[in-house]
Amino acid sequence: MKAVLLIPGLCVGAVVAGACVRLVLPIHTQRAETLDAITLYDRSAMVSVMGEFRGSLAGYLWLKTDEYTHGGVRLRPMTEREKQSEKVHRASSADGLHDHPDETGVIPEPERDPRWLWGDLERHIQPYFDVRHHFHRPVREVLPLYRLMTWADPTFVQGYLVGAQMILFDNKNNLPEALAFLQEGARNNPKSIAIFTELGRYALIHQNNPQLAERYLLRAIENGANWMPENPFEREGLLHAYRWLALKAYKYGDRAQMRLWAQRGLERFPDDPPLKMLLSK
Amino acid sequence: MAVVEVRNLVIEYRRLFRPPLRAVDNLSFEVREGEIVGFLGVNGAGKTSTIKAIMGFQPPTSGSIRLFGLSATDPRARQQVGFLPETALYSPYLTPYETLRLYGELHGLRGHALKAQVEALLEALKIDHKAHTLNKHLSKGMLQRVGIAQALLGDPKLLVLDEVSSGLDPIGRRELRDLLKVQQARGVTIFFSSHDLNEVATICDRILILHQGRLIAEHTLSELAGYPGSLEDYFVATVQSGRDALLKEVAA
Amino acid sequence: MSARTWQITRAMLTAGTLETLRRKELYVIAILAVLMVLGAYTFHFFGVRGLEIFIKDVAFTAIGVLTTVLTVFITARQIPDEIQRRTIYPLLARPISRGQLLFAKWATATFTAGFCFLVLALLTAGLIATLSIGLKPIFIQYLLLKLLGIGWLCAMVIALSVYLTPPACITLSLILAFGSGLFNRLLLMAHWESGLDALWVNLLYGILPHWDFFDMGKKVVYDWAMVPWWVLGAMGGYAVLNGGLWLLLGWLKFRKQVLG
Numbered sequence: 004m005k006a007v008l009l010i011p012g013l014c015v016g017a018v019v020a021g022a023c024v025r026l027v028l029p030i031h032t033q034r035a036e037t038l039d040a041i042t043l044y045d046r047s048a049m050v051s052v053m054g055e056f057r058g059s060l061a062g063y064l065w066l067k068t069d070e071y072t073h074g075g076v077r078l079r080p081m082t083e084r085e086k087q088s089e090k091v092h093r094a095s096s097a098d099g100l101h102d103h104p105d106e107t108g109v110i111p112e113p114e115r116d117p118r119w120l121w122g123d124l125e126r127h128i129q130p131y132f133d134v135r136h137h138f139h140r141p142v143r144e145v146l147p148l149y150r151l152m153t154w155a156d157p158t159f160v161q162g163y164l165v166g167a168q169m170i171l172f173d174n175k176n177n178l179p180e181a182l183a184f185l186q187e188g189a190r191n192n193p194k195s196i197a198i199f200t201e202l203g204r205y206a207l208i209h210q211n212n213p214q215l216a217e218r219y220l221l222r223a224i225e226n227g228a229n230w231m232p233e234n235p236f237e238r239e240g241l242l243h244a245y246r247w248l249a250l251k252a253y254k255y256g257d258r259a260q261m262r263l264w265a266q267r268g269l270e271r272f273p274d275d276p277p278l279k280m281l282l283s284k
Numbered sequence: 285m286a287v288v289e290v291r292n293l294v295i296e297y298r299r300l301f302r303p304p305l306r307a308v309d310n311l312s313f314e315v316r317e318g319e320i321v322g323f324l325g326v327n328g329a330g331k332t333s334t335i336k337a338i339m340g341f342q343p344p345t346s347g348s349i350r351l352f353g354l355s356a357t358d359p360r361a362r363q364q365v366g367f368l369p370e371t372a373l374y375s376p377y378l379t380p381y382e383t384l385r386l387y388g389e390l391h392g393l394r395g396h397a398l399k400a401q402v403e404a405l406l407e408a409l410k411i412d413h414k415a416h417t418l419n420k421h422l423s424k425g426m427l428q429r430v431g432i433a434q435a436l437l438g439d440p441k442l443l444v445l446d447e448v449s450s451g452l453d454p455i456g457r458r459e460l461r462d463l464l465k466v467q468q469a470r471g472v473t474i475f476f477s478s479h480d481l482n483e484v485a486t487i488c489d490r491i492l493i494l495h496q497g498r499l500i501a502e503h504t505l506s507e508l509a510g511y512p513g514s515l516e517d518y519f520v521a522t523v524q525s526g527r528d529a530l531l532k533e534v535a536a
Numbered sequence: 537m538s539a540r541t542w543q544i545t546r547a548m549l550t551a552g553t554l555e556t557l558r559r560k561e562l563y564v565i566a567i568l569a570v571l572m573v574l575g576a577y578t579f580h581f582f583g584v585r586g587l588e589i590f591i592k593d594v595a596f597t598a599i600g601v602l603t604t605v606l607t608v609f610i611t612a613r614q615i616p617d618e619i620q621r622r623t624i625y626p627l628l629a630r631p632i633s634r635g636q637l638l639f640a641k642w643a644t645a646t647f648t649a650g651f652c653f654l655v656l657a658l659l660t661a662g663l664i665a666t667l668s669i670g671l672k673p674i675f676i677q678y679l680l681l682k683l684l685g686i687g688w689l690c691a692m693v694i695a696l697s698v699y700l701t702p703p704a705c706i707t708l709s710l711i712l713a714f715g716s717g718l719f720n721r722l723l724l725m726a727h728w729e730s731g732l733d734a735l736w737v738n739l740l741y742g743i744l745p746h747w748d749f750f751d752m753g754k755k756v757v758y759d760w761a762m763v764p765w766w767v768l769g770a771m772g773g774y775a776v777l778n779g780g781l782w783l784l785l786g787w788l789k790f791r792k793q794v795l796g
Contacts, residue, residue, distance in 0.1 A: 071589060075754040085728070109721065117727055118741070120770070127767045128681070130754050140758070143586045151579065151590075339629055341795045359631040367629035373621040377558040378551060389547035390630040392540070418558070434626055444629075 061156035064148045068165075071145045073137065075130030077109040090115045094134040108134040142173040153188065160195050161236045163188030167201065171209075178209055196232065197240025199223035203247055213251055220244045220251075231271070242272050249281045258284070286350075287442050287473045288315035288338060293347035295333045295497075307333040309497035311347070315442075315475050320468055322484040323477040325494035326523060331477040332370060334494070335446050338475075339367055351442065363392075366440030368431050370447040376420030380411050380430045383419060384437060391438040405433040408463065424451040432460065436467070443467060445476035449483055461487050485515040493522050500526035544632050545640040552644035553651065556610060562652050565602050569656055572598045573663050588669045589757060595660045596753035603653045604747070607686055608709045610652070611645035611693035615790070616702045624795050634791045638694065642783060645690040650683050657682070674762045678752040681768055684775045685750025689713060691779035692745060695786030698793065717748035746774075 070077055078094050086105060092112060094103035110131045116122035125131070132138065149166030152159055163185055170181040182205060188198045203219035206212045223244040232238045245268025252260035265282040272278065295308040308330040315321045325331050336342035338349055340357040354361035374383050384402040393401060406412040409429040414422060419430065428451040435443060443464075449457050457480070464474055464487055478484055484491060485505065493501040501522045511518050556562065576594040580587055615638075618624040627637060657679060661671055692712070697705045723741050749771060752763070 067593075071593075074760070075758040082725075082728075111724070111728075115728075117738075118724075121741075124749060124767060124770055127763045128749055128752055128755075128771070130758060130760060144589045147579065147587050147590050336625075336795075339625065341625060341628060343792060343794070359633050362629055363631040365629060367626060369622050369625035369629075372623050372626060374623055375551065375555055375621070377555040382551065382554065386547050386551045387626060387630065390544055390627065390632055392543070392631065394543065431626070 057156040058159070061152040061159040061162060064152035064155065065159070065162065068145050068148050071148060072139050072142075073130075073132075074140050076132055076137070077130075078103060078106045078134065079109050081105050081107050092133070092135045094137055106134075108132075142169050145169060146173065149184075153184075153191075157188075157191035160188065160192055160197055160234075163192075163198055164201055164236060167205075178205075181205070182210075194226050195237065195240070196223045196227040196244065197236045199226065200240040200244040200247065203244065207247060207251055213255060216251060217248070220248050224248075227271075242268065242275060245271065246275075246277055246281075249278065253281065253284070285317050286314040287317050287319075287352060288313075288475060289348075289350040289353075290314070290334070290338070291348045293334065293337060293349065294345045295330070295337055295342060296345040307497055308337070311494070311497065311499055313492055313499060313502065315473060317441075317473055318468065318471050319489050320464065320474040320487055321476075322488040322491040323475060323494065324481070324484065324491055324519060325477075329494040330497040331494055332446060333497075335444060335475075335477060338444060339365070363438075364441040366435035366437065366443045368435040368443075368445040368448055371450065372431055374419045374427060374430055374434075376418065378419055379416045380406065380419065380422070380426075380433070381415040383430055384433055387434040388437045393438060401437060401439075405436055408436075409433045410459070425453055425456055428452055429456070432463070441472060443472055443474045443476070445474065448476050448478060449480050457483060481514075481516045481519055491515075493519065493526075495523050495526040498526075541636050541639065544636050545643045548637075548640040548644045549647050552614070552641075553648055556648045556652070561606065561609075562655060565606060565652070566656060566659055569595070569598050569602060569660055570663060573660060573667075577667055591664060591667065591669060592671075592757040595664055596757050599653070599656050599660055600751055600753050602656060603649070603682065603686070604689070604713050605710070606652050607645075607649040607689050608693055608706055608713065610649050611642075611690045612697050612702055612705045612709060614641040614645050614694060615697050616705075619795055628795070634793075635787050638698075638783065638787050638790050642690055642694050645694060646687045649690060650686045653682060653686060654679070671756060672759045672761075674752065674760055675756050677762055677768060678756050681750050681752055681771060684768070684772050685747060688750065688775035688779040688782075689745075689747060691782040691786075695782040698786045698790045712745045713747045716745050719744050720746065720748070749774075 081093070085107065092107060094106045094108070108131070110125055110129060111122070112133055112135075113122065113126070118125070146166070146169055149162055149169060153162040153166065156162070167181040167185045167188075170177045170184060182202075185198060185202050185205065189195065189202060192198055199219045200223040203216045203223060206216035206219055210216075223240060227237070227241040227244070232241065245264055249261045249264040249268065252258070252264060261284070262282055265278045268278040269275065269282060291312050293308050293311040294306065296304040296306050298304050311330070311334060323331050323334070333342060337344050338351070338356055340362070343357075349356040351358075351361040352364060374380075378386070381402060384405060385398065388398045388402055403412070406415050409432060411426060411429050411433065414426060419427060422430070432445075432448070435445065449460055452460060461483060468474060468487075488505055490502070490504045491508075492499060508515065508518060513521075573591060573595045576591045577587065579590075615624070618627060628634065632640075661675065664671070689709075693705065693709045696709055699705075700708065720741065723737060723744070727737055755763075
């Protein structure tokens with residue numbers, strides 16, 4: 004009888020404990036941050052579960068992009084010990100275009116592999132290259148992943164940001180496709196900061212349309228007003244919105260506006276060197 | 285000549301945090317060439333444990349078992365043995381024909397000899413009309429016939445049958461008795477356990493009665509001819525007295 | 537192998553293959569693999585271009601996962617099923633040793649799982665070829681290496697099936713197979729991070745299974761060149777030695793095991 008009561012008791016206990024933890028430590032997912040402060044994910048258990056699944060799928064595809072780019076070779080962040088070691092090599096390339104600072108190969112190079120023949124076998128059987136002069140496969144092979152990850156999770160902001168860059172990187176004539184991809188992201192994430200900053204940057208650099216750029220960048224700043232995002236993409240998007248507004252003013256000779264946006268940016272990001280530099284100009 | 289020779293056999297099962305369970309206790313007997321010996325006892329008497337030890341599936345705790353003068357664990361000893369286990373469920377995804385071919389090949393038969401013997405047994409056991417039906421679609425009685433047929437593969441000189449008539453209908457039991465008689469006429473030695481005392485009385489030359497792992501009676505059927513009741517009466521009385529004797533022994 | 541052992545193996549193999557085909561697991565898994573590949577291809581109809589790598593990735597991941605699961609399930613039931621159905625008794629009542637039975641069961645599992653893998657792999661390769669996606673010659677080496685690996689994995693699972701209950705055997709085998717890459721990586725990281733040159737780390741690395749070393753699927757997906765043939769020879773040597781050790785371990789227990 005005791006055992007019969009124990010199991011439901013433990014289940015109820017686990018649920019109560021879980022709820023308490025959830026209240027004390029609210030989960031701020033990256034997606035949740037791109038919506039309102041209180042989001043659908045935080046309010047509905049079912050939506051949260053489904054959202055997490057979609058988010059996990061998108062996250063998985065996001066990780067896959069790195070593998071696709073490197074022809075199946077997997078890289079990983081270096082540990083603190085490895086960063087200080089001279090034996091561990093950082094992923095870099097002869098042309099410097101493919102550098103990954105603080106990343107190294109999952110399969111070690113022969114000189115730091117203690118496994119002798121076994122290590123050689125792994126280097127032959129699994130995709131492997133020496134990270135010091137590694138290569139990237141054609142970008143177009145990765146593009147489907149960005150399409151799929153943003154279909155899987157339309158609130159996956161970084162998918163839109165990097166995906167648009169990759170579309171353009173594949174072919175410079177793909178600007179309309181890249182813009183369409185970003186605009187789809189903006190429609191799905193009207194509260195996103197980073198996507199509007201990126202649209203602003205595109206308008207300024209690729210479309211040469213300062214009015215449109217200003218509208219997008221102001222929208223980004225409006226989305227980021229009164230809160231500081233923890234998601235690095237959104238946070239960087241906010242910082243860049245101030246930078247691009249200041250740079251735009253600089254480009255068109257409006258020093259007062261430049262200092263104004265630099266000043267406002269420094270109020271949010273007091274230690275940012277580019278904004279300090281723009282303020283002092 | 286003794287075909288089966290069991291000497292001072294003890295089988296114990298180890299149990300967690302409890303003393304070992306003695307299933308067979310100092311058992312000795314012989315089965316001679318050409319005999320049909322019935323191995324009787326109530327459920328849990330130790331019959332199946334003894335049969336498993338004879339077939340080499342169960343290592344004895346102590347004592348010895350010899351088949352045709354060889355150790356029971358020696359594969360050569362089993363060259364001349366046919367065995368029917370209690371309630372074996374033959375692969376549901378094979379047909380009786382394939383099942384018999386498998387066991388025939390394992391026995392060492394091959395080619396035409398194998399095919400001829402499989403077909404003859406299917407016919408003798410009256411399962412030829414179901415020879416190509418999957419085992420999972422066969423009745424319990426039909427599966428028992430498949431089991432008996434596999435035991436007869438390779439023309440064994442010794443048949444060890446555990447609960448041979450289980451699952452068979454009255455007609456099947458009669459056919460089985462006739463089949464065993466034919467085997468005996470061929471000089472095959474048969475050692476079998478059964479709860480069907482009528483069947484035992486009909487075909488056996490000798491019976492062994494086991495109770496709580498001990499041999500409490502061993503008689504030829506002719507010795508029992510003078511007993512006033514049936515074999516069943518004798519069995520019940522013997523087991524009852526054996527139980528009483530054991531109780532007294534324990535009490536003493 | 538003696539003629540008698542070959543005869544026993546051939547008989548068990550025939551029965552085992554018939555049983556596996558009639559269980560219809562292979563068809564279910566083949567249909568699943570086809571659906572996964574076609575499912576990946578359907579994105580083509582929604583305007584997604586350049587799906588070649590993605591489709592190959594899905595296909596070879598599916599083959600890898602399904603083959604592992606199928607191999608473990610086929611092998612783990614070889615001996616326990618015979619014991620549960622009590623058909624182990626009429627088998628061992630024949631003039632065969634327990635070692636011969638164990639070997640025949642391993643051979644049956646290896647052949648059946650290898651056959652299922654080949655069907656899956658060739659079916660998938662044919663399917664992706666019809667989608668105009670080519671495979672490089674390394675695909676042949678992939679097939680050979682995987683077949684060697686299946687033989688090795690069957691030896692491990694059949695040994696575990698003698699020591700453990702079927703659910704425990706399946707669970708542990710799947711953990712060891714799917715987790716092999718992770719365990720090995722963790723040991724290597726521990727080696728670097730803590731400077732562990734201790735004998736036990738090397739021993740542990742040697743003892744832990746290396747199922748991931750038998751999978752060149754990633755190289756096929758990304759069209760790498762063929763590997764030197766000595767690599768396959770070395771892996772074959774490992775499969776024979778390590779697999780033989782597993783079979784020996786299984787036999788040590790099985791030869792004295794009380795059945796039923």
